[in-house]
Every structure is written in C-alpha cells, then in structure tokens.
Amino acid sequence: MNCQRFENVVSELARGQMMAAEQRAEALAHSDACENCAARLGNEEMLTRGLQTLAAEMKTMAAPPELENKLLEAFRTRDAVAPISRRQSNSRYWLAAVAAVLLIVMSVVAVRWRAAVDTPQQAITKAEPQKKVETNDKSEVVVDDQTEDVTPKREIVRTPSRRSRRPYTPQVANHVRNEIATDFIPLGYMNAAHFQDGGRIVRVELPRSALANFGLPVNMDRYHEKVKADVLYGTDGLAHAIRFVQ
Amino acid sequence: MNVNNDLNDSELLRSMLAGNEEALALLYRRRQGGIYRFALQMSGSKTIAEDVTQEVFLFLMRDGHLFDAARGSVNAFLLGVARNHVLRRLRVEQLLAPLGDDFDDDVPVLHATSDLCPLEDLTRAETIESVRKAVLSLPSKYREVVVLCELQDISYAETAEILGCAIGTVRSRLHRARALLLEKLRPSMETEEPGSATVKSARCFA
Numbered sequence: 001m002n003c004q005r006f007e008n009v010v011s012e013l014a015r016g017q018m019m020a021a022e023q024r025a026e027a028l029a030h031s032d033a034c035e036n037c038a039a040r041l042g043n044e045e046m047l048t049r050g051l052q053t054l055a056a057e058m059k060t061m062a063a064p065p066e067l068e069n070k071l072l073e074a075f076r077t078r079d080a081v082a083p084i085s086r087r088q089s090n091s092r093y094w095l096a097a098v099a100a101v102l103l104i105v106m107s108v109v110a111v112r113w114r115a116a117v118d119t120p121q122q123a124i125t126k127a128e129p130q131k132k133v134e135t136n137d138k139s140e141v142v143v144d145d146q147t148e149d150v151t152p153k154r155e156i157v158r159t160p161s162r163r164s165r166r167p168y169t170p171q172v173a174n175h176v177r178n179e180i181a182t183d184f185i186p187l188g189y190m191n192a193a194h195f196q197d198g199g200r201i202v203r204v205e206l207p208r209s210a211l212a213n214f215g216l217p218v219n220m221d222r223y224h225e226k227v228k229a230d231v232l233y234g235t236d237g238l239a240h241a242i243r244f245v246q
Numbered sequence: 247m248n249v250n251n252d253l254n255d256s257e258l259l260r261s262m263l264a265g266n267e268e269a270l271a272l273l274y275r276r277r278q279g280g281i282y283r284f285a286l287q288m289s290g291s292k293t294i295a296e297d298v299t300q301e302v303f304l305f306l307m308r309d310g311h312l313f314d315a316a317r318g319s320v321n322a323f324l325l326g327v328a329r330n331h332v333l334r335r336l337r338v339e340q341l342l343a344p345l346g347d348d349f350d351d352d353v354p355v356l357h358a359t360s361d362l363c364p365l366e367d368l369t370r371a372e373t374i375e376s377v378r379k380a381v382l383s384l385p386s387k388y389r390e391v392v393v394l395c396e397l398q399d400i401s402y403a404e405t406a407e408i409l410g411c412a413i414g415t416v417r418s419r420l421h422r423a424r425a426l427l428l429e430k431l432r433p434s435m436e437t438e439e440p441g442s443a444t445v446k447s448a449r450c451f452a
C-alpha cells in the first residue's frame with residue numbers, strides 16, 4: 001500500500017469501520033513504516049475520540065418534557081377538527097362530481113341540438129345541385145359536373161359526424177346562382193361534342209376588349225375594366241372553350 | 247387504546263394515523279431524542295432544536311401518510327424532515343456563516359464527569375467544546391454527514407436515505423468533512439500533543 005491508498009482508507013481505519021481484513025492489515029503495516037501516514041492516522045484517531053466524546057456528552061440530551069404534552073394536546077385538537085375537515089373535503093368531492101356530471105349532460109345535449117340543427121341545412125345543400133342541373137343548359141351541366149365534381153360528392157358522402165357539423169355551402173354553386181354567363185364559345189375548330197370528353201374550368205380575368213374578339217358587344221364606358229371568363233381546358237391541356245361571366 | 251411497546255415504528259405510525267394517541271406518545275418518546283440532538287448539533291441552538299422537534303412531529307400528525315416504508319425507516323423519514331426544517335431555519339436566521347464564538351446563550355452545558363480529576367475534566371470539557379465549535383463551523387453539507395455518521399452513529403446507507411444521495415457521496419463528504427475538522431482542530435491538537443507530527447501533503451514512498 002502507498003500513501004495515496006492509505007489516505008483513502010485512513011478515515012475508515014480510524015473510525016473502526018468494517019473493512020477487508022487484508023486491506024486493514026496493509027494499511028496498518030503502511031502506517032508503521034511511514035511516519036507521515038502514522039501521524040495522519042494518529043490525528044484521525046484523535047478526531048474520532050473527540051467526536052465520540054462529544055456524542056457521548058450529548059447522548060442524554062432530549063427535548064423538554066412539556067413538548068410532549070404540547071404535541072399530545074395538538075393531536076387531540078387535530079382529532080377533534082379532522083372529521084369536520086374530512087366532511088368538508090368529502091362535500092367538495094361531491095360538488096365536483098355533480099358539476100362534472102352536469103357538464104357532461106350539457107355537452108351531450110348541445111351536441112345533439114347541433115346535430116338536429118345541421119340536418120335540414122344539409123338537406124338543402126344536397127338539393128341545390130339537382131336544381132342547378134334542371135335549370136342549366138346542356139353545356140353547363142357537363143362542365144359543372146366535371147369541374148366541381150368534388151362538391152356534390154362531398155355533400156353526398158357527408159354524414160352528420162362530430163367533426164363536420166357546420167353546414168357546407170358550396171361557393172361555386174352560389175357563383176352559378178348569382179352570375180350570368182354566356183354559353184361556352186368554342187376556341188378554334190373544336191366541336192361542341194368534345195366538351196363531353198371532360199376537362200377543367202379555370203376562372204380568368206381578361207381585358208374587356210376580348211369580348212369583341214368573340215363578337216360580343218363591348219361597353220365603351222367600362223372599357224378599362226376587366227371581364228371575368230371561364231376557360232375550359234380539355235384533358236389534353238388545351239383551352240377548348242370560353243364563356244364570359246358577369 | 248393500549249399500545250404494545252414491542253410495535254415497530256411503522257406500526258406505531260399507522261396506529262397513530264388511525265387516531266391512537268398512545269402510539270404517538272410512544273413514537274415520540276422513542277424518536278424525539280435523536281431528532282432533538284440532530285437539530286441541536288446542526289444548529290447549536292436549543293430553541294431551534296425544540297422548534298424543529300415540535301415541527302417534525304406536527305408534520306408527522308398532518309402528513310404521516312407520506313411515509314413510504316419501501317424508501318426507508320421511520321427514523322430516516324423523521325430525520326429527513328428534521329433536516330429540511332433545520333436548514334430552513336438556518337437560512338432564515340442567516341446562521342449559515344461560521345458561528346465561531348457567537349453561540350447562543352442556550353448552548354448545551356457540558357457536564358463535568360466525577361470519575362476524572364479536575365484537570366482531566368477541564369481538558370475533556372475543552373476538547374468537547376472545541377470539537378463542537380468545529381462541527382458547527384462546517385458548511386451544512388459536511389456538517390450533516392458528521393452529525394449523522396459520527397455523532398448519531400447512523401450507517402452510511404441510512405444517512406444516504408436521509409440526505410437523499412448516494413452512499414458514495416456520503417462517504418466522500420464525510421472524508422472531506424473530517425479533513426476540514428482536522429484543519430480547524432489542528433492548533434488545539436498540536437498543543438495537546440506537541441510531539442505529534444503534522445500531516446503533510448508530501449507523498450512518502452514507504
């Protein structure tokens with residue numbers, strides 16, 4: 001054993017702590033051979049004796065006897081008070097439980113009420129596309145079905161679920177209802193029969209002078225304003241027809 | 247309701263929480279000494295020690311259900327609570343600075359023993375006083391391990407439970423604390439034993 005290792009065990013050695021017999025023998029042998037370590041062990045042992053003396057001196061010290069009486073008195077008082085506080089806490093739990101039940105009932109009622117309100121609106125929105133089909137001419141029907149095909153499908157698939165209670169009002173249907181549009185005018189040499197092949201409508205804004213290109217009258221007072229138009233793109237990606245919208 | 251004296255601390259605590267006053271009295275008589283001494287040795291003040299002892303048992307009445315037998319003994323639980331109260335009181339009263347000679351007037355009186363001659367008695371009293379002052383002047387994290395391991399003779403494992411740290415930490419803190427104590431007590435030890443060599447940091451090659 002060297003001094004470093006002796007330093008690690010010197011406290012344990014001086015305190016008489018449990019340690020391996022071999023290690024203890026090595027440490028004692030080292031302290032016999034090393035003057036510094038022997039002095040170190042001596043100091044540690046003296047400190048241990050000093051601490052033991054202090055501990056022995058204070059061994060008999062205890063809290064004053066009146067403290068026990070105070071605590072027992074406090075315990076009795078607590079016993080007298082405890083059931084009341086326990087009742088209070090129980091009543092609090094009951095109140096919280098009743099409030100929770102009320103909250104659940106009210107939410108269920110609110111959800112059902114909303115579901116009841118939603119149902120007629122959905123019936124209306126379902127009915128709207130059918131009306132439009134009846135009123136529009138053939139070309140419009142074809143185009144609307146292809147471009148806004150998602151909208152009617154959504155309405156049909158939609159069931160009164162918790163996520164989508166809000167009545168759905170398709171904007172395009174409103175546009176169609178509120179807007180006045182010309183018939184689709186074929187671009188180039190396209191036959192009107194090709195419109196049935198399907199495609200996509202893109203709403204664009206054109207200079208008002210574009211009306212003149214299709215033989216439509218132009219209001220010269222609003223010459224600088226733009227005009228809205230729907231361009232029908234075919235499946236080939238080419239513009240097949242156009243209609244003007246007001 | 248009568249309580250059997252053979253009941254262990256956990257059983258007494260359970261009985262006390264069920265409203266048995268005698269169980270509290272028995273548990274108090276069994277554990278108050280250790281708690282009082284711990285607080286006294288930590289603070290050096292009888293007033294604080296009394297207050298802390300009272301606080302610990304009031305806490306036990308109020309929150310005794312927090313005791314978990316799986317985490318340690320009732321004694322460790324009580325000493326852990328006492329430690330928290332002592333440290334709080336010391337923080338409040340700003341006694342963490344080394345106390346030196348500014349002890350309370352209510353420090354425990356060290357009794358002379360009759361089986362020693364007056365000179366030995368005086369030497370012994372001086373030794374005790376100097377050791378006590380040295381312990382009180384230690385930083386709290388070292389003081390608590392000295393108080394628990396050396397003065398209360400509690401094992402490393404139980405000390406670790408009380409302090410909420412690893413056993414290795416307890417061991418290393420105690421080692422460091424003893425080195426600090428030796429530093430503080432060196433002058434008195436040198437006068438006591440003039441021939442004894444002082445510890446040098448130089449390494450020997452024996």
